[in-house]
Amino acid sequence: xxxxxxxxxxxxxxxxxxxxxxxxxxxxxxxxxEPYKKTALAHPGGxxxxxxxxxxxxxxxVIQKALAANTDTPGYPTVWGPVELxxxxxxxxxxxxxxxxGPQAVLPTxxxxxLVAWLPTQLGLGPGDQIAYPRLAYPTYEVGARLCGAEPxxxxxxxxxxxxxxxxxxxxxxxxxxxxxxxGEELRRAVEWARxxxxxxxxxxxxxxxxxxxxxxxxxxxDVCGTSHEGLLAVHSLSKRSNLAGYRASFxxxxxxxxxxLLEVRKHGGMIVPEPVxxxxxxxxxxxxxxxxxxxxxxxxxxxxxxxxxxYGFRIEHSQASLYLWATQDRxxxxxxxxxxxxxxxxxxxxxxxxxxxxxxxxxFTATDERVASAVERLNAAR
Numbered sequence: 001x002x003x004x005x006x007x008x009x010x011x012x013x014x015x016x017x018x019x020x021x022x023x024x025x026x027x028x029x030x031x032x033x034e035p036y037k038k039t040a041l042a043h044p045g046g047x048x049x050x051x052x053x054x055x056x057x058x059x060x061x062v063i064q065k066a067l068a069a070n071t072d073t074p075g076y077p078t079v080w081g082p083v084e085l086x087x088x089x090x091x092x093x094x095x096x097x098x099x100x101x102g103p104q105a106v107l108p109t110x111x112x113x114x115l116v117a118w119l120p121t122q123l124g125l126g127p128g129d130q131i132a133y134p135r136l137a138y139p140t141y142e143v144g145a146r147l148c149g150a151e152p153x154x155x156x157x158x159x160x161x162x163x164x165x166x167x168x169x170x171x172x173x174x175x176x177x178x179x180x181x182x183x184g185e186e187l188r189r190a191v192e193w194a195r196x197x198x199x200x201x202x203x204x205x206x207x208x209x210x211x212x213x214x215x216x217x218x219x220x221x222x223d224v225c226g227t228s229h230e231g232l233l234a235v236h237s238l239s240k241r242s243n244l245a246g247y248r249a250s251f252x253x254x255x256x257x258x259x260x261x262l263l264e265v266r267k268h269g270g271m272i273v274p275e276p277v278x279x280x281x282x283x284x285x286x287x288x289x290x291x292x293x294x295x296x297x298x299x300x301x302x303x304x305x306x307x308x309x310x311x312y313g314f315r316i317e318h319s320q321a322s323l324y325l326w327a328t329q330d331r332x333x334x335x336x337x338x339x340x341x342x343x344x345x346x347x348x349x350x351x352x353x354x355x356x357x358x359x360x361x362x363x364x365f366t367a368t369d370e371r372v373a374s375a376v377e378r379l380n381a382a383r
Contacts, residue, residue: 039338045374081278085278097234099218110271132154132170200258203219
């Protein structure tokens, strides 16, 4: 017996389906860079890729050893992880961020980007809700809003926002892409506004340990939030400070009621950090030496690239922290991308991070010393 399926709807996810999730999302930004990458790759000296802030230096030995020592783990790990992991996270938050927090208020996550993208959905937000994020921002804040059907809203100041509609407020300090650091007073104002309107404030602090000309502060510090973390979450990652982008080691911490809700949802979704990575995270958070050593590497690369870019004619704005230089020639960003690609140097156009960045480029100093030196040489020769 044959069945005529010619009039039936396509399989979900196929072209022509009634609804595809990808239709809700913008084009993945870095796909637009491919033609310029081809140009840069053709340079006789090879590609100097400063477009993505991915670590290139070795994973510290103390972390590798911890991972290797915990590879015989045949059973399922837990979403919350062992108490030793949560105590290590809470201890680091107290030592480094001044946060008075316990292991019941922290939760390991499978990389921070995963959390940023899916947090609104896991919190039950959706149509009719607004999710606010900085006007110059990491694109995944907007993506997270679109995935759950909420309305994304970009802001310069929280005072612009409608407190009756915003349900989740993102702050990001140090900023990606600009490297701007929000001072204690700015963070306090955001916390006060969020609490006044019963809005959950989530602070993306993944670059907290990479301050250069300003000292970043966590939203969980008592000078910012007082004696309570109610209505607050902070997101942290080990990708940058410990070269663990490949491990997907990160965590969220703050309001214990919200953390518990996330735990329950994530248990159902099986969003589990692998046990060897949990062990590696404990080792990474217990050791400050490798962080200081990596900071020295980045500081040298930052200094060399900044001097060369400024000599070439760029103006550097903000860039007080993080792994990026926010640079402009006061002309459209894609013209700058094309010019630098001709020198074999690939950077990210500022409009990846919102229309307000359309005359800037983001230059990541996460390349090797040799690639940084090569780029500096090319910039100096082309002046």
